[in-house]
Amino acid sequence: MLFETIIEISYLIGTVLFVWGLRQLGSPDTARKGNMLATIGMSLGIVAVLIDPTITGDNNYLWIAGGIALGGIIGWLAAKKIQMTAMPQMVSVFNGLGGASAVVLSMVELMTVDLDMGGRTISLFALLIGSIAFTGSMLAYLKLDGKIWDSQVTWPKHNIINQVLLVVCIAFFVYLVVQTPSTGLIIAFLLLSLFYGWSFVAPIGGADMPVVISLLNSFTGLSAAAAGLIYGNNLMIVGGILVGASGTILTVLMCEAMNRSLFNVLIGGFSASGGGGKDESGQVAKSTNAIDSAILLNYSGSVMFVPGYGLAVAQAQKALKELDDVLESNGVDVKYAIHPVAGRMPGHMNVLLAEADVPYPKLLDLDDANAALPGTDVVVIVGANDVVNPAAEDDPSSSIYGMPVLKVWEAKHVIVMKRSMSPGYAGIQNQLFFHEKTKMFFGDAKDSIQTLLSEVKNL
Amino acid sequence: MDQIISFISTNLPMIYLLIFTVLLGFEVISKVPTVLHTPLMSGANAISGVIVIGAIILVRRSAPDDYFSLALGTLGIALGMVNVVGGFAVTDRMLEMFKKKKKK
Numbered sequence: 421m422l423f424e425t426i427i428e429i430s431y432l433i434g435t436v437l438f439v440w441g442l443r444q445l446g447s448p449d450t451a452r453k454g455n456m457l458a459t460i461g462m463s464l465g466i467v468a469v470l471i472d473p474t475i476t477g478d479n480n481y482l483w484i485a486g487g488i489a490l491g492g493i494i495g496w497l498a499a500k501k502i503q504m505t506a507m508p509q510m511v512s513v514f515n516g517l518g519g520a521s522a523v524v525l526s527m528v529e530l531m532t533v534d535l536d537m538g539g540r541t542i543s544l545f546a547l548l549i550g551s552i553a554f555t556g557s558m559l560a561y562l563k564l565d566g567k568i569w570d571s572q573v574t575w576p577k578h579n580i581i582n583q584v585l586l587v588v589c590i591a592f593f594v595y596l597v598v599q600t601p602s603t604g605l606i607i608a609f610l611l612l613s614l615f616y617g618w619s620f621v622a623p624i625g626g627a628d629m630p631v632v633i634s635l636l637n638s639f640t641g642l643s644a645a646a647a648g649l650i651y652g653n654n655l656m657i658v659g660g661i662l663v664g665a666s667g668t669i670l671t672v673l674m675c676e677a678m679n680r681s682l683f684n685v686l687i688g689g690f691s692a693s694g695g696g697g698k699d700e701s702g703q704v705a706k707s708t709n710a711i712d713s714a715i716l717l718n719y720s721g722s723v724m725f726v727p728g729y730g731l732a733v734a735q736a737q738k739a740l741k742e743l744d745d746v747l748e749s750n751g752v753d754v755k756y757a758i759h760p761v762a763g764r765m766p767g768h769m770n771v772l773l774a775e776a777d778v779p780y781p782k783l784l785d786l787d788d789a790n791a792a793l794p795g796t797d798v799v800v801i802v803g804a805n806d807v808v809n810p811a812a813e814d815d816p817s818s819s820i821y822g823m824p825v826l827k828v829w830e831a832k833h834v835i836v837m838k839r840s841m842s843p844g845y846a847g848i849q850n851q852l853f854f855h856e857k858t859k860m861f862f863g864d865a866k867d868s869i870q871t872l873l874s875e876v877k878n879l
Numbered sequence: 880m881d882q883i884i885s886f887i888s889t890n891l892p893m894i895y896l897l898i899f900t901v902l903l904g905f906e907v908i909s910k911v912p913t914v915l916h917t918p919l920m921s922g923a924n925a926i927s928g929v930i931v932i933g934a935i936i937l938v939r940r941s942a943p944d945d946y947f948s949l950a951l952g953t954l955g956i957a958l959g960m961v962n963v964v965g966g967f968a969v970t971d972r973m974l975e976m977f978k979k980k981k982k983k
Contacts, residue, residue, distance in 0.1 A: 486953060517962055644929055767913055780914050
């Protein structure tokens with residue numbers, strides 16, 4: 421009896437540690453401790469469930485040990501080896517595996533237990549949400565890793581197909597709850613859910629990735645919470661719901677950063693709403709070279725870097741930090757402007773710059789950066805595009821009109837580092853490139869920064 | 880209708896737990912700064928690995944010759960553990976980088 425109470429209290433402490441740990445994760449000073457608290461909470465829960473005397477059966481500890489060792493080793497190696505630039509991919513894969521775990525558990529429940537209507541509802545819900553999280557995350561991973569391009573997986577009228585699929589999924593779900601389903605129907609529902617997850621992510625790409633990753637994250641959490649209801653385990657329920665809440669909040673924040681509704685991101689896509697944008701024929705972008713840019717940077721009072729996805733692709737974060745150091749030692753004030761949806765996942769740029777040892781007080785968020793921009797001498801845009809597009813401010817026909825952007829054109833000079841004149845993810849031309857203050861610096865971001873760096877050192 | 884009413888009255892503590900956890904979750908996480916969005920997400924990812932507890936319960940309850948449940952349950956444990964170990968480890972690695980900078 422005492423032993424059982426100790427187990428119950430362990431779950432309770434685990435729950436509190438989850439909540440407290442997530443709270444601590446909300447501030448840079450305490451974040452690491454928060455992560456540690458959540459880890460302890462999880463360990464406590466796992467130990468408790470291993471020795472919980474109320475679970476009667478044959479234990480099968482050998483199987484459990486095998487599963488824990490296998491998953492633990494794979495997770496550990498992945499976490500140690502992963503490049504910081506590949507964080508979005510890693511988060512997507514992990515997220516998908518969590519969803520897959522929920523799918524596996526709910527399948528066993530549905531196939532082997534004679535469930536009442538409530539039990540079926542919960543199990544089918546875990547199966548549906550977990551499946552979407554699994555295949556959706558895997559497709560997101562393949563896209564982020566450049567293994568699959570949007571055009572390869574998008575069909576004509578894909579948005580209509582997705583809406584039909586969603587309705588079919590819900591109808592099938594209700595049918596299975598009301599009827600006592602056969603094994604064949606459950607498998608059919610599994611396959612349909614898996615397919616829907618893939619199809620649902622297929623037309624979403626590029627700059628919308630942070631929204632979709634956040635949303636899938638919340639799905640995985642909800643599927644874990646549903647599994648918690650199946651097993652009547654409070655730690656699972658609380659953990660799952662917290663993840664669901666965190667994913668939902670990030671989804672909302674990302675949508676706000678783009679001034680679009682979630683529905684618009686999921687259904688619309690930039691391509692569907694048409695390009696818009698002004699006619700840029702006859703306009704010529706001015707290009708610049710390393711020596712001129714080096715002089716401009718070195719003899720200015722303040723410089724602001726605007727990093728985007730191109731920085732991650734070129735792995736240029738460390739070169740950028742070196743340039744920052746040299747400029748700082750020459751008396752230039754260097755700051756970074758971080759747009760909330762720059763990159764491919766929430767906070768992507770912050771992690772890259774942290775890896776390169778950029779102190780986080782040097783990173784300005786959207787509002788602070790916009791306040792500082794009029795007083796900035798030179799803005800250097802490294803692989804960002806849509807987040808600095810003036811069309812969002814002044815061109816109602818543009819599909820990104822209304823999205824809050826960094827008003828880099830209010831600075832005295834703008835240097836845009838870019839591979840070519842091709843438009844950004846949104847497929848719209850950027851008037852900034854033709855702006856009187858703008859000079860284009862063509863080339864790979866890392867190469868460009870390195871040549872710039874050596875020119876600054878030579879001055 | 881009777882079914883729904885009896886479901887609610889027998890599961891009232893559970894319904895309380897669900898509602899309060901949802902409210903608490905939004906309250907606790909709502910003010911995370913942009914700097915920490917990625918660590919929050921990977922930390923949350925690790926917590927969603929809590930599903931491993933369900934998988935362990937499943938395997939512990941299974942008969943030793945029920946290979947269907949054992950195999951899928953063990954798969955569930957392995958998938959969940961990748962999440963738990965990988966998620967917490969990579970979050971710690973990221974947060975360590977944030978910490979280092981603060982002292983300079």
